[in-house]
Amino acid sequence: MSNPDPKSIELLRFTTAGSVDDGKSTLIGRLLHDSKSIFEDQWDALQRSADLAGGSDVNLANLTDGLRSEREQGITIDVAYRYFATPRRKFIIADTPGHVQYTRNMVTGASTANLALVLIDARNGVVEQSKRHAYISSLLGIPHMVVCINKMDLVNYSEDRFREIREQFYAFVPRLDIRDVTFVPISALKGDNVVDESQNMPWYHGPTLLGHLEDVYIASDWNLKDFRMPVQYVIRPLTDEHHDFRGFAGQITGGVVRKGEEITVLPSGKRSVVKSIHLLDQELEEAFSPQSVVIQLEDDIDISRGDTLSSLDTLPYTTQDHDANISWMDEQPLVLGRKYIIKHGPNTTKVVFREVVHTVDIETLEEQHGTAELGLNDIGRVKFKTMAPLVYDAYRKNRNFGGFVIIDEATNDTVAAGMLRSPEKPAPVPEHKDYVI
Amino acid sequence: MNKYKLTHLDYLESEGIHVLREVAAQFERPTLMFSGGKDSIVMLRLAEKAFRPARIPFPLLNVDTGHNFPELNEFRDRRAAELGAKLIVRTVEDALAKGIATQVPGELSRNRLQIPTLLAAIEEFRFDAALGGARRDEEKARAKERFFSFRDEFGQWDPKKQRPELWNIYNGRLIPGQHMRVFPLSNWTEMDVWEYIQREKLELPSIYFAHKREVVRRAGQWLPVNDLLPPKDNEEVKTLQVRVRTIGDIMSTGCIESEATTVEHIIGEVSTARVTERGGRADDKVSESSMEDRKREGYF
């Protein structure tokens, strides 16, 4: 690790998912090791457990094992977050298990990622799990994808095999919503094209995996067009010095806001003008997503937690009837007609599901109609009604303003996560003229 | 080039502020655990940013092991006073006297005894959320920790019962008796903390910087000599130029030899360090799963 200049370093968040034994743990261990993010005491601990296990080689994969129960079972069962840095970027890896029964973990890890790393074993080619990872990445709107074709050493570093797998992958990409995909042939075990360029694949002219992670352009991953700020907290110091200060605090979930700009408050629809934008003792001329700021308005209008400040040019939807993709995360399946709690930004209200439009067979990616059941790790499309209206954008347009979670009132557990779709067009109002009677 | 671009520190700062505001909004009686250590100093800075120009809307809480470095307590009290924040201190000493905590014979470090002391304080003030400065990069068992980490009536952490966290949505719903530990610095690394301290020009207790101190070598690390920890007969007391990387119980916090007298120097050292920061803490070494065991019982 050298010493990056903190003033210009960006953070890239990525997920890794792969089938068991595709080499995911080895790859992460390799990235950490070759970027010199592994410390001596961690290395010693690995060496100790290798000795205990009977003097085998240090297993890079063990670096990423977390909880004891997982060590015992030899699998990863949750989302584990790992950190490393190079002189050019900082990285957060959301490391998720690949098996169907961990779909919910994959969904969780994917929700905050800029990039999805899909791992494929060169010997096996594209398998159902690879498709599922790609599908979940696309469903969760991850902007970038890297497909690592691993274990190239076991297929003689063959260019033909690489191309073949790439074709297999391209064959189902049209079914997904992926904007940017890059293929890299690697050997996680030997280190080819992970951090250092491979000497064994002269036919490959692209970047190494790390090179790509350092370069991929992420500054436009946030929605910078439609200003939205859900109000989290109202700041009223009520001190002599700041007697009239009334600030609306929140994280900007979309767009840019400027001092002097006219905005609207939803759902009330009242309008005002931005008087000032604060970040501690700094006053800003403008602020953008995902900054956390405090905004004061010119007019004294009634605003509280859960209201949204929005630009006037493009308005979000404000509706009570919703259509969304959903990932069910609880052992108790969804019960139609029952009341749940929905949390969307700082907003919490009740919700009743009316219909499961379809579920998605995550092996084949086929939509299945007529199945009302949505259980643990299922993904589907649902219609529901909320007690209070939600103010939102379609998830496709803004990931941070279109996502929600569902909470079971009885257990307080988070039981599902969803991605809102544009509401169905209201039935067109029949054309009519206003006859004056 | 896109001018609307956040650096990693801005991103982490914004994320932390968001979490702090969620805590203020979702809980009735939150507290911020402030030890005077570097991570809690950063957390306190984020709290200032989250609520300025209003006061931080919760009291500060410190569990004093009685084995704290004196420099730390002085700093803790002064910082709280400067911010006009209410500071609650609960001591392990007191918990021992009341029988809330009991010592195992031969147990030197009081890190474990912090657990019942903290849980008793949470009960005493009926806190429903306790903000802590722990980071996921500190230790393997923390890698899966949530921002909102759910604890049952016994203050226990069950890795299987943690709630999924997506986007920036945090589910803080509880039934009475349960509480939440919240970690706004989850995604920060040791380096990020130092860079932020540098950027924000945050004041730190003096023990983080290189100073001359009497130490003895024990279990592969340099431990500070003090009244509680007299050197044994066969141990050689040395005076070395040292600093601490992480602060715990004075009995188990190893010092490292260092020439770093400024934050810039420390950043230089951290970037070339070859040992994790908790590598200097004897309490983590007991077994490979020791942190996980303590966490289950209610450790931070």
Ligand SMILES: Nc1nc2c(ncn2[C@@H]2O[C@H](COP(=O)(O)OP(=O)(O)O)[C@@H](O)[C@H]2O)c(=O)[nH]1
């Ligand atoms: N030959 C070869 N073996 C690999 C490679 N990557 C991983 N492996 C081996 O594949 C097995 C599974 O790897 P692991 O990282 O544990 O897979 P995971 O289950 O996806 O985490 C281990 O025996 C690794 O040593 C590679 O690039 N080449």
